[in-house]
Amino acid sequence: MPADAVTMEKIVALCKRRGFIFQSSEIYGGLASTYDYGHYGVMLKSNVKAEWWRAVVQERDDVVALDAAILMHPRTWEASGHLAGFTDPLVDCRTCKQRFRADHLGDLQCGQKPSKHPGEGPDCDLTDARDFNLMFQTTMGPVKDEGATVYLRPETAQGIFVNFKNVMQFARKRPPFGIAQVGKSFRNEITPGNFIFRTREFEQMEIEFFVPPAEAAEWHERWMEDRMRWYTDLGIRSDHLQLREHGPDELSHYSSATSDVEYLFPMGWSELEGIANRGDFDLTQHAEYSGQKLDYVDPSTGERYVPHVIEPSAGADRATLAFMVDAYDEEEVEGRERVVLRLHPRMAPVKVAVLPLLNKEGQPELAREVYEDLRKRMPADFDAGGSIGKRYRRQDEIGTPWGVTVDHQTMADRTVTLRDRDSLEQTRLAIDDLGAELERRLAAPWRSPKP
């Protein structure tokens, strides 16, 4: 594979420089591993979520949407097994006072000697591993007494399971059908890191797909194919994406098969999305703990069964990071280095930038008119400040696929130049044809020009 210019440091610097993502609470020195999304970051992550909704709900007949509350009845977490078992093994170092995930020591740095892993330095003194529950607790209501403890959900999935009956009744669906949800989840991760890859507050995009038990294996296969295609259709290079099947030692006790979609991040192959065959574990547990029947009776055969569940579970922030990493490129153009985000046009925060060549002769006024017309059709930027080269560099760095320049000739014949971010090709066309041409390009299939 040819060398890629991207590093995590370059992505972090670009995100700060162009206002995609900032350290949270920066003016107070920052809160570790929490991040705030600025204008272009919000637009990029919204596109990730919108493309997910489009693929899993809008373009299918068998999946409906849900938006459940973050706070749930505490019994939920007893039934799901999170209260007893959602733990990671934690070790402390008595010397440097840092905490590490015992099963990730090989990926982590010693607190005193960063070239070594924890436990390998001469002064390391690690405790035995103990289980640490990752759920954040809080108190419901003004009195902090017994029974008032609630949890910030560590996954959106449980909101779907507890609504299974509601949705089945009101959406008039029967298995095979699914429920999709996007929302915040919280995990008190022991070792967050790699920018927005692992944080304590993050957004998930999850589907629980309910199927007749005999069809579970087949639906698992179909979802793996569908989800891999989603990433590559949106421009992720296929040689940077892989499906990795969990070994028997990695599988949760209830899962008969799980595969991770992995992306080749700068720190190596890492999970983007898990696709699990969860059997009937979740509905059976909630039926037992709630005392409600959560099974399905097939009206044509009279057969009663608890549906099995296929769960494609993705992270919106991780996916956003993967799209940025995959798009990041550097090249030399006419003796000048340029940084460019070669995002799929549908992912790009801004689709078109309208730039007057000169800040006079009526060019800014006409450019603004063109911009106001285009922004009704797609996200657009107007930029009249600074040299044209500098303005293009700014747009390249935020991944804007097309630039429109209003120049001297525009004033005479109402034509503009349309510049392509990747090929740098410039074409001249009439202002009146611009909107339709951009919409045509936006709908066309796209492949990354990166090797």
Ligand code: ATP
């Ligand atoms: P990991 O092994 O990386 O901790 P996981 O297997 O616990 O992940 P799941 O419970 O399967 O993760 O969650 C589904 C998806 O949610 C992950 O594939 C990832 O995209 C996202 N996700 C999970 N934890 C985090 C986190 N701490 N920060 C950002 N995204 C996360």
